[in-house]
Amino acid sequence: MPSYHRLGQVPAKRHVRFQVGENRLCCEEVFGTEGFAGNYSILYHLSPPAQARSIEPVCSTAPEPWEPGAHRHHHLRTSRLRAGGNPIDGRVPLLFNEQVTISLAVVDQPQPYFYKNGTRDELVFVHEGTGVLATQLGEVPFRPGDYLYVPRGTIQQLRFVGNRGRILAIEANGSIDTPRRYRNEHGQLLEHAPYWERDFRRPDRLEARDDQGPGKFLVHLKIADQVYAYRVDHHPFDVVGWDGYLYPYALSIHDFEPRAGRLHLPPPTHQTFEGPGFVVCSFVPRQLDWDPEAVPVPYYHSNLDSDEVLYYVDGDYGARKVEVGSITLHPRGWAHGPSTGAIDASLSRPRVTDELAVMVDTFNSLRLAAAAAELDDLSYLRSWDVDR
Numbered sequence: 001m002p003s004y005h006r007l008g009q010v011p012a013k014r015h016v017r018f019q020v021g022e023n024r025l026c027c028e029e030v031f032g033t034e035g036f037a038g039n040y041s042i043l044y045h046l047s048p049p050a051q052a053r054s055i056e057p058v059c060s061t062a063p064e065p066w067e068p069g070a071h072r073h074h075h076l077r078t079s080r081l082r083a084g085g086n087p088i089d090g091r092v093p094l095l096f097n098e099q100v101t102i103s104l105a106v107v108d109q110p111q112p113y114f115y116k117n118g119t120r121d122e123l124v125f126v127h128e129g130t131g132v133l134a135t136q137l138g139e140v141p142f143r144p145g146d147y148l149y150v151p152r153g154t155i156q157q158l159r160f161v162g163n164r165g166r167i168l169a170i171e172a173n174g175s176i177d178t179p180r181r182y183r184n185e186h187g188q189l190l191e192h193a194p195y196w197e198r199d200f201r202r203p204d205r206l207e208a209r210d211d212q213g214p215g216k217f218l219v220h221l222k223i224a225d226q227v228y229a230y231r232v233d234h235h236p237f238d239v240v241g242w243d244g245y246l247y248p249y250a251l252s253i254h255d256f257e258p259r260a261g262r263l264h265l266p267p268p269t270h271q272t273f274e275g276p277g278f279v280v281c282s283f284v285p286r287q288l289d290w291d292p293e294a295v296p297v298p299y300y301h302s303n304l305d306s307d308e309v310l311y312y313v314d315g316d317y318g319a320r321k322v323e324v325g326s327i328t329l330h331p332r333g334w335a336h337g338p339s340t341g342a343i344d345a346s347l348s349r350p351r352v353t354d355e356l357a358v359m360v361d362t363f364n365s366l367r368l369a370a371a372a373a374e375l376d377d378l379s380y381l382r383s384w385d386v387d388r
């Protein structure tokens with residue numbers, strides 16, 4: 001996590017009586033992951049956070065798998081995905097395994113309920129749209145290019161301006177964090193890290209709501225893939241103060257300092273986050289390999305111990321024939337690399353790129369979800385053909 005943060009009113013000591021207003025006794029909540037050994041924050045609520053007037057099952061979000069019949073590379077043209085739904089139930093799973101689920105949402109509706117993912121950290125990449133990630137720990141304004149980190153247990157409402165947006169959602173069965181190698185023993189980001197504490201935008205305003213009413217507020221709690229509807233009597237954003245190390249934040253992909261070298265640098269150079277069984281890398285506009293003899297596109301490789309997912313956000317991706325919004329999946333085993341002609345073309349181009357892409361590499365094999373079948377571009381397999 002970035003660092004200790006404090007917002008609103010908190011008492012001088014932990015676990016003591018704390019009153020606000022006209023002798024309103026606050027309810028203290030220790031909000032943490034990984035038992036009592038991980039990061040945590042201490043929150044002060046106006047109402048008991050455990051209260052619920054009714055609880056009912058809603059639905060399962062378990063992805064329906066698609067078996068394409070052969071182990072092969074894929075190009076998913078997500079520009080064909082129709083708009084639909086709010087930032088939570090509009091998420092369409094495309095790729096998944098037991099550790100991570102990757103979904104896309106084309107938002108055209110407001111989120112009418114509050115949402116709490118009880119078992120999975122979320123990393124939401126905002127491709128299009130601006131707005132506010134509202135949570136019980138405060139508000140995080142967002143804009144295109146932001147990674148929104150939402151620790152499990154956060155109650156959230158993603159509010160898009162005009163109810164329009166496009167997001168890539170990564171759900172992890174565990175904790176998402178900055179790579180360990182970027183931090184010193186105290187947790188501070190090291191000088192060689194590609195971003196700094198100043199780049200992390202923390203919650204900046206508490207709503208501290210005190211609205212009440214029998215069953216007035218609806219919270220959807222997701223446990224694994226099952227969603228439950230909790231009707232509660234108090235506004236979920238009733239926190240008057242908190243402090244600690246666990247909280248949602250935004251980090252812009254545009255604040256990732258580009259990595260460049262005389263010769264090609266491999267993807268771990270561009271790593272941004274790590275999660276259970278996967279890494280997230282950011283390919284950002286940068287100078288390319290400047291040695292006169294350098295080949296400034298990636299070499300062929302078979303990634304024998306990972307499946308590689310790339311989401312193309314903006315710019316021109318020189319190595320491959322894809323479009324903005326494309327997702328490529330290069331599963332382990334068979335080689336992939338520059339499309340036919342891409343190496344020749346790269347040698348005569350200026351040594352800069354405006355590409356913007358998010359990569360997710362998973363160590364366990366990914367499965368395709370049903371929606372991927374309609375987006376799959378079979379002609380992608382022909383992109384390495386050589387006509388002689």
Ligand SMILES: [Fe+2]
Pocket residue numbers: 301308330336
């Ligand atoms: Fe690759």
